[in-house]
Amino acid sequence: MKHGKKCLALALVTLLLAGMLSGCGGNGKSLEQIQEKGTLVVATSPDFPPFEYLAGGKVVGIEVDILDQICQELGITLTIQQMDFDAVVPGVQVGKFDLGASGITVNEKRKKNVDFSNPYFLASQAIVVNPDSDVTCKADLAGKTVSVQTGTTAEEYCMSNGYEVLAFTANNDACSALTTGKVDAWVVDNQVAVAMAADNGLTVLEEPMTTEPYAFAFPKGSDTLVAAFNEKLDTMLADGTVEKLFQEYGACYVSPVK
Numbered sequence: 302m303k304h305g306k307k308c309l310a311l312a313l314v315t316l317l318l319a320g321m322l323s324g325c326g327g328n329g330k331s332l333e334q335i336q337e338k339g340t341l342v343v344a345t346s347p348d349f350p351p352f353e354y355l356a357g358g359k360v361v362g363i364e365v366d367i368l369d370q371i372c373q374e375l376g377i378t379l380t381i382q383q384m385d386f387d388a389v390v391p392g393v394q395v396g397k398f399d400l401g402a403s404g405i406t407v408n409e410k411r412k413k414n415v416d417f418s419n420p421y422f423l424a425s426q427a428i429v430v431n432p433d434s435d436v437t438c439k440a441d442l443a444g445k446t447v448s449v450q451t452g453t454t455a456e457e458y459c460m461s462n463g464y465e466v467l468a469f470t471a472n473n474d475a476c477s478a479l480t481t482g483k484v485d486a487w488v489v490d491n492q493v494a495v496a497m498a499a500d501n502g503l504t505v506l507e508e509p510m511t512t513e514p515y516a517f518a519f520p521k522g523s524d525t526l527v528a529a530f531n532e533k534l535d536t537m538l539a540d541g542t543v544e545k546l547f548q549e550y551g552a553c554y555v556s557p558v559k
Contacts, residue, residue, distance in 0.1 A: 416518070
């Protein structure tokens with residue numbers, strides 16, 4: 302399974318490079334094309350509770366519920382493709398998938414490669430430590446080693462700010478690096494931190510590493526699809542549906558709108 306995922310990631314990177322070299326335009330589909338096809342193909346890495354995770358062999362979570370409701374309103378079905386996180390955005394970029402959903406942070410670097418829906422949540426990157434750790438705040442991480450998931454903004458932030466980083470394709474492995482003493486801290490989305498720390502006897506520090514908005518990623522050229530998606534998403538945000546979904550999963554909701 303691991304080898305298969307790595308091969309997929311390599312294949313997606315190869316496709317991405319080929320597209321860049323050929324100077325091709327957007328790879329997105331219109332709303333009409335998606336409705337004619339009858340399904341929205343979504344790329345995700347289901348190791349990100351409560352946003353996406355496996356339960357009984359099925360991918361479930363907050364983002365899955367949001368997508369499922371929007372797809373129902375657009376008259377299409379939701380098809381989920383599982384992979385490592387670092388393959389999600391490249392796969393969306395080359396048009397292999399119609400949408401990417403894995404707690405994806407909106408930033409300028411990604412905006413150059415994909416289009417985003419409106420943000421639906423303001424996340425923070427949390428610092429997770431062992432209960433007996435001498436790391437009690439962000440400043441204590443100076444000179445320490447941290448674990449992160451490959452391809453995430455946590456990895457990008459920690460590496461660009463001079464931390465010693467060990468990166469793993471799965472959050473489970475990044476968590477294990479902490480519990481086994483290979484690193485001094487684990488940096489991960491705060492909701493994932495709360496969910497997984499409780500199961501592993503770990504401590505989530507009050508001070509966050511960063512804050513960042515989450516949204517859904519689309520291939521460039523998906524203009525009418527993104528517009529229709531945003532209309533449904535904005536309604537769910539305005540009427541409290543998204544916040545209620547967070548509550549159902551026992552997660553604290555933070556609006557991206559200040």
